[in-house]
Amino acid sequence: MSSAHGAAPAAIRCGATVFEFGRRTFVAGIINMSPDSFAGDGLAGDADAAEARGRAWREAGADLLDVGGRSTRPGAPYVPVKEELRLTIPSVRRLASLGLPVSVDTSSAEVAAAALDAGAAMINDVTALRGDPGMARLAARAGVPVILMDYDDRRAAADVLAETLRFLRGRMAVAVAAGIDEKRLIVDPGYGFGLTLQQNMDVLRRLGELRMLGRPVLIGTSRKGSIGKVLNLPVHDRVEGTAATVAVAIVHGADIVRVHDVRAMVRVARMTDAIVRGMPQTAPPDRPA
Numbered sequence: 001m002s003s004a005h006g007a008a009p010a011a012i013r014c015g016a017t018v019f020e021f022g023r024r025t026f027v028a029g030i031i032n033m034s035p036d037s038f039a040g041d042g043l044a045g046d047a048d049a050a051e052a053r054g055r056a057w058r059e060a061g062a063d064l065l066d067v068g069g070r071s072t073r074p075g076a077p078y079v080p081v082k083e084e085l086r087l088t089i090p091s092v093r094r095l096a097s098l099g100l101p102v103s104v105d106t107s108s109a110e111v112a113a114a115a116l117d118a119g120a121a122m123i124n125d126v127t128a129l130r131g132d133p134g135m136a137r138l139a140a141r142a143g144v145p146v147i148l149m150d151y152d153d154r155r156a157a158a159d160v161l162a163e164t165l166r167f168l169r170g171r172m173a174v175a176v177a178a179g180i181d182e183k184r185l186i187v188d189p190g191y192g193f194g195l196t197l198q199q200n201m202d203v204l205r206r207l208g209e210l211r212m213l214g215r216p217v218l219i220g221t222s223r224k225g226s227i228g229k230v231l232n233l234p235v236h237d238r239v240e241g242t243a244a245t246v247a248v249a250i251v252h253g254a255d256i257v258r259v260h261d262v263r264a265m266v267r268v269a270r271m272t273d274a275i276v277r278g279m280p281q282t283a284p285p286d287r288p289a
Helices: 047-060 081-098 109-117 135-142 160-177 197-205 207-213 225-231 239-251 262-276
Strands: 012-014 017-019 026-032 064-068 102-105 122-125 146-149 185-188 256-259
Touching: 026 047, 026 262, 047 064, 047 081, 047 262, 064 081, 064 122, 081 102, 081 109, 102 109, 109 122, 109 135, 122 135, 135 160, 146 160, 160 185, 160 197, 160 207, 197 207, 197 225, 197 239, 225 239, 239 256, 239 262, 256 262
Parallel strands: 026 064, 026 256, 064 102, 102 122, 122 146, 146 185
Antiparallel strands: 012 017
């Protein structure tokens, strides 16, 4: 086993599901409800399409569905809370009935609260609880897992991993001070956000350093611009590049990978786990519908 994995973080309950880290890598399937997703997969609030995609992701082997109603790419236009609610909540309600835990990708406490009421069981806040002063209180009260991501511009950082560790450690302390159980926190280095191409590669190569935080590590490299720059490919043609980043992330300690191409990345994760964790995957390649 790679030394990047080390001791596994404690298990996290997410709704009816318990994620036991260290045994295998978990796959979060992205469901973008915004009309302007950078990846070209935005569903523009179509709850029927979201449910169909959720069923497809479940069949393909996803462990978690991550649902968001506004683009988080740098420079994306602001989406009013009322519109984010319209885009997100009907789909969360439909997806929560499929038997997989649902994470809501939002930095609005109002949207997160409505999503939790609709059946979501995790909050994915790219601002690491800075976007809305009510988010930390909501998460503490609800007792759900929270993903903290480093969204800051780190292009001037001399050591991008040291800066990311400093930021995430600080946000974890804020979360705990607000009443969130540290054992419910998940950290995300923010691959593709405020980083140069070289820094993105450094984040992948040194991902194991985030292990010193003692929390599960989630990473979202799927279809990102760094892959397009290296391979000179458009966003819809980055499956192989994404596969390479997913495999490297797992080798260096990722616990959860957040992806658009679920079927392919589940297979990549299973094969990489068999190599890195020494536990061949004997389950059938796909789940029944």
